[in-house]
Amino acid sequence: xxxxxCCPGPICGSSNTNSGTASGGGFREAVCVHTKKVxxxxxxxxxxxxIRVYLCPDAQELLNSGGIVSVKPRTAELLCVKIDVERxxxxxxxxxVDIRFFYRIECEVSCAVGxxxxxxxxxxxxxxxxxxxxxxxxxxxxxxxxxxxxDVQLCPNSNKPTAVVEVVDPILLDARVVAPExxxxxxxxxxxxxxxxxxxxxGGEDLVLNHSGYxxxxxxxxFAIIRLExxxxxxxxxxxxxxxxxxxxxxxxxxxxxxxxxxxNFEFPIDAFFPPRGENVECLFTxxxxxxxxxxxxxxxxxxxxxxxxxxxx
Numbered sequence: 001x002x003x004x005x006c007c008p009g010p011i012c013g014s015s016n017t018n019s020g021t022a023s024g025g026g027f028r029e030a031v032c033v034h035t036k037k038v039x040x041x042x043x044x045x046x047x048x049x050x051i052r053v054y055l056c057p058d059a060q061e062l063l064n065s066g067g068i069v070s071v072k073p074r075t076a077e078l079l080c081v082k083i084d085v086e087r088x089x090x091x092x093x094x095x096x097v098d099i100r101f102f103y104r105i106e107c108e109v110s111c112a113v114g115x116x117x118x119x120x121x122x123x124x125x126x127x128x129x130x131x132x133x134x135x136x137x138x139x140x141x142x143x144x145x146x147x148x149x150x151d152v153q154l155c156p157n158s159n160k161p162t163a164v165v166e167v168v169d170p171i172l173l174d175a176r177v178v179a180p181e182x183x184x185x186x187x188x189x190x191x192x193x194x195x196x197x198x199x200x201x202x203g204g205e206d207l208v209l210n211h212s213g214y215x216x217x218x219x220x221x222x223f224a225i226i227r228l229e230x231x232x233x234x235x236x237x238x239x240x241x242x243x244x245x246x247x248x249x250x251x252x253x254x255x256x257x258x259x260x261x262x263x264x265n266f267e268f269p270i271d272a273f274f275p276p277r278g279e280n281v282e283c284l285f286t287x288x289x290x291x292x293x294x295x296x297x298x299x300x301x302x303x304x305x306x307x308x309x310x311x312x313x314x
Contacts, residue, residue, distance in 0.1 A: 008032045008235060027237035034233050039161060040131040041227035047173070051123045053105045053216040054191055054207040059119035062109065063214040068177050072108040074118070076172040076220055079104050079201060085163045085228075088130060095133045097163045097226060101125045102198055105218055107175045122198060122207055123218060124191050133161030133228040140231075161228040171221040178215050 010029045055063070062068075079102045088094040103123040110116045136159035194207050 006235075027239045029238050030235050031238045032233055033236050034231065036162070036229040037232040037234070039133050039228050039230055041225065042129060042131065044127070044129075044222070044224040044226065046127075046222050046224075048125050048170070048220040048222060050217045051103075051125055051220060052191075053107075053121040053123045053218055054194070054209055055119060055121040055216060056202055056205045057208055059121060060208040060213060062111075062117065062119065063177060063216065067112040068109060068214070069112055070110045071175045071177050071216070072110070072116075073172040073175040073218060074106045074108055076106070076123075076170045076218070077104040078102070078167055078169050079122075079198060081165050081167065083163045083165060085133075085160055087160070093132055093135050094130055095161060095163075095228060097129050097131060097165075097228070099127045099129075099163075099165055099226070101127070101167070101222075103170065103220065104201060105172065105175075105216075107216065107218070109177075119216075120202065121216065122191075122194065122202065123220070125220070125222075129226055131163075131226070131228045134230055136160075136230065159230075161230045164227050164229055166225040168223055172218060173221050174219040176217055178217055180211075180213055180215070 008030050011027065081102070082100040084098040086096050086098070088096055101124065103125070104120060105123050106118060106120045108116050109119055138159045140159055191209055194209070199206065
């Protein structure tokens with residue numbers, strides 16, 4: 001068993017140390033890499049029931065006019081995510097991750113008179129998780145340039161873990177219009193202010209945030225992965241330098257290439273004309289596989305005609 005490698009540098013006694021290539025499965029040296037390590041993570045599959053949609057003034061006026069026959073969900077788009085990480089008191093190494101999701105909701109509203117109309121608005125959902133992120137008391141300085149920022153060499157950052165949230169666009173499951181007397185008018189779930197950047201997604205109009213009038217509620221299905229990362233240095237084996245294998249040099253005169261020559265290297269898009277079948281396609285024949293040596297998997301008798309019609313000889 002090889003000795004444990006505890007410091008970076010060339011590996012003595014390696015058969016390929018001076019060969020210039022990583023052959024034989026060995027590695028040339030141990031290198032120290034600065035990267036991010038995932039300390040803790042969780043996955044989320046949630047059904048977000050009855051989230052209010054804050055509409056533009058004209059859409060809100062349409063709902064308040066009455067005569068809404070039905071509302072049909074169309075699409076939901078995740079606009080952005082706001083993340084805040086704070087240390088948990090009296091529980092060392094753990095952090096709370098507060099997440100606010102901002103969605104653009106589009107629904108189709110049908111009235112008693114006139115054609116259906118498309119309305120859109122903003123929906124918000126808050127989520128909190130507690131994850132382990134380790135401890136670190138060092139202050140971090142960096143010389144990396146930040147445009148329009150302060151002098152980062154004089155601006156230390158606390159050594160808190162970084163929260164990363166991976167989310168796909170949600171599935172809009174249901175939509176309904178609720179009368180003022182049956183809707184929730186409490187301030188616990190109300191949105192009091194909309195960031196200007198999000199307001200621009202709705203034509204720059206001010207969204208209706210009050211509780212008077214009819215309200216639109218939707219139900220969303222959402223998948224997400226949340227993790228806490230921290231900068232760390234790892235010792236890793238290095239086999240050789242990573243040299244790109246593909247050559248993208250211009251071979252034409254004056255740095256130009258013949259477009260027809262470039263096009264000749266394209267593969268014919270067979271899948272665009274003949275979409276591939278699914279992987280689990282049931283066999284149409286129930287006989288012994290390849291019994292007649294013709295590849296159609298049907299039964300046949302040696303020296304006689306095949307029953308599947310793909311050949312009469314073995």
